[in-house]
Structures are given as structure tokens and as C-alpha cells.
Amino acid sequence: SKAQLFDAENKVKITFKDVAGLDEAKEEVQEVVEFLKKPSKFTKLGGKIPKGALLVGPPGTGKTLLAKAVAGEAGVPFFTLSGSDFVEMFVGVGAARVRDLFKQAKDKAPCIIFIDEIDAIGRMRGKGQMPGSNDERENTLNSLLVEMDGFGTDSGVIILAATNRPDVLDSALLRPGRFDRQISIDKPDILGREAIFGVHLNNLKLSPDVDAKKLAAQTPGFAGAEIANVTNEAALIAARRDKEHVDMQDFQDAIDRVIGGLEKKNKIISPEE
Numbered sequence: 001s002k003a004q005l006f007d008a009e010n011k012v013k014i015t016f017k018d019v020a021g022l023d024e025a026k027e028e029v030q031e032v033v034e035f036l037k038k039p040s041k042f043t044k045l046g047g048k049i050p051k052g053a054l055l056v057g058p059p060g061t062g063k064t065l066l067a068k069a070v071a072g073e074a075g076v077p078f079f080t081l082s083g084s085d086f087v088e089m090f091v092g093v094g095a096a097r098v099r100d101l102f103k104q105a106k107d108k109a110p111c112i113i114f115i116d117e118i119d120a121i122g123r124m125r126g127k128g129q130m131p132g133s134n135d136e137r138e139n140t141l142n143s144l145l146v147e148m149d150g151f152g153t154d155s156g157v158i159i160l161a162a163t164n165r166p167d168v169l170d171s172a173l174l175r176p177g178r179f180d181r182q183i184s185i186d187k188p189d190i191l192g193r194e195a196i197f198g199v200h201l202n203n204l205k206l207s208p209d210v211d212a213k214k215l216a217a218q219t220p221g222f223a224g225a226e227i228a229n230v231t232n233e234a235a236l237i238a239a240r241r242d243k244e245h246v247d248m249q250d251f252q253d254a255i256d257r258v259i260g261g262l263e264k265k266n267k268i269i270s271p272e273e
């Protein structure tokens with residue numbers, strides 16, 4: 001049923017200006033951008049560029065967004081693979097997909113391979129607790145390790161992976177020459193939320209009473225994904241009310257709605273920092 005297990009985007013429009021906050025993480029990936037722009041500048045001096053970096057942090061904090069922005073900044077293709085798609089795969093298929101992905105990526109280098117939810121493939125071997133066939137997951141993991149070892153940094157392919165469970169990852173993935181770098185992507189603090197609101201408010205027709213600072217203060221514990229959600233809900237609520245502009249009341253109602261949704265999902269909203 002899952003015909004396409006990876007996705008390729010040749011022209012990525014997202015850049016760092018779409019990613020609010022995350023200044024340290026952006027600084028850390030800047031080096032990857034420089035490398036992808038001009039691999040030969042680095043490799044000709046004999047330096048070894050890391051093959052992969054692990055973006056670690058809770059859901060919805062912008063890991064995918066940041067990885068995509070790296071591709072956008074460097075102007076290189078972006079290949080995505082989602083770990084969870086492998087869970088219910090027939091024997092042999094996952095490993096074949098990984099090989100196929102790396103082959104295509106090498107042809108398009110310089111480029112980025114992004115593996116979302118790598119923990120779904122990269123759990124410690126012998127520790128089950130995931131649906132689907134364990135053998136198949138191990139096959140897939142092994143083929144990922146083989147592929148990562150099989151190319152040098154001169155191939156121009158950089159692998160970024162995301163997880164919110166670095167603790168369950170097979171240590172083989174974290175060895176030097178594989179994902180030997182971790183970049184942490186935390187939930188935004190109040191200033192981070194204000195910045196994220198800033199980015200998303202840009203897309204709306206706003207009433208002058210809308211204040212990103214106030215919205216940030218009212219959304220403790222929200223990740224970027226929830227803020228994006230609030231912004232979109234507010235626009236839909238305003239439209240339903242036949243308004244010409246989205247105002248603070250629409251935002252208030254959107255925040256209540258998103259909090260209601262989070263409570264239903266039994267998510268815990270952490271107290272304000």
C-alpha cells in the first residue's frame with residue numbers, strides 16, 4: 001500500500017528565515033550548508049566532513065523544517081524517508097528501499113537525505129516493542145549502516161535524521177562516521193514562541209490588535225507545530241465569522257481549541273519555563 005517510501009524534492013523553497021528561533025541549531029547546521037554549496041572546497045584539503053547529524057527533540061519543534069531549510073539554503077535536493085513507514089513492511093522491502101534511496105541520492109549529489117523518526121528503524125537490536133516484523137527492521141537498519149559506511153564524504157551526500165528518543169537508538173548508529181553528532185532542538189521558550197508566531201503571522205491579514213508577545217505568553221508548552229496550528233485555526237475562525245482581518249479574539253478561540261485538542265490526546269503541557 002505504501003508505494004513510495006521516500007520523497008524527493010528538487011527545489012526546496014524553505015530557508016533559515018522560515019525557521020524561527022533555534023539559533024544554536026542553525027549555527028551548527030550552517031557548516032553543512034557551506035559544505036553542500038561547495039563540497040570540493042572542503043575535501044580538497046583532506047578534511048573529513050561528518051556524514052550525518054542527528055536532530056534530537058520533542059515532536060513538532062521544527063526538526064523537519066530545519067533539515068529542509070539546510071537543503072533550501074544550499075540549493076540542493078532533499079530526500080525524505082520516514083522511519084515509521086518501514087514498520088509494516090514485507091521482508092526485504094525496507095532494505096531494498098534504503099539501497100534505492102542512497103543510489104538516487106548519490107546520483108543527485110550534493111544533496112540531503114533526511115530520515116524522520118529514525119528510532120522506528122534504529123532501535124537497539126533485540127529490543128522489540130514495535131509493531132511489525134523485528135527481523136525486517138533489523139534488515140533495514142543493517143542496510144542503512146552498510147550504505148552509510150559505503151560512501152565517503154566526497155560523495156556529497158549528508159544524512160540528517162530526527163528522533164525524540166535518542167536513548168533507544170542502536171549504538172551502531174551513533175558510532176564515528178555515522179550519526180556522530182547530535183544537535184538538540186528544544187521546545188521554544190517564550191521568546192522562541194514569539195518569534196515562531198512572528199513567522200506564521202506574516203501569512204495572515206491581521207487586525208492591529210494582534211500581538212505576538214501576548215500570544216507567546218498564552219501558549220506555554222506549545223511547540224512550533226502547535227503554534228502553526230493556532231495561527232491557521234485563527235484564520236479559519238475569522239473567515240467563518242466573515243471578518244476582513246484576523247483579530248485577537250479569533251486567536252484566543254484558536255488557542256482554546258488547540259489546547260482542547262492537546263488535552264484530548266492526553267499530552268502533558270509543561271509548565272512555563
Ligand code: ATP
Nearest residue numbers: 018019020059060061062063064065196224225228
Ligand atoms: P516531528 O518530530 O513531529 O516530525 P518536527 O520536529 O519535525 O516534528 P516539523 O515537522 O518541522 O517538526 O514542524 C511542523 C510545523 O511546525 C512546521 O512545518 C512549521 O510550520 C511549524 N514549526 C515548527 N517549528 C518551527 C519553527 N522553529 N519556526 C517556524 N515554524 C515552526
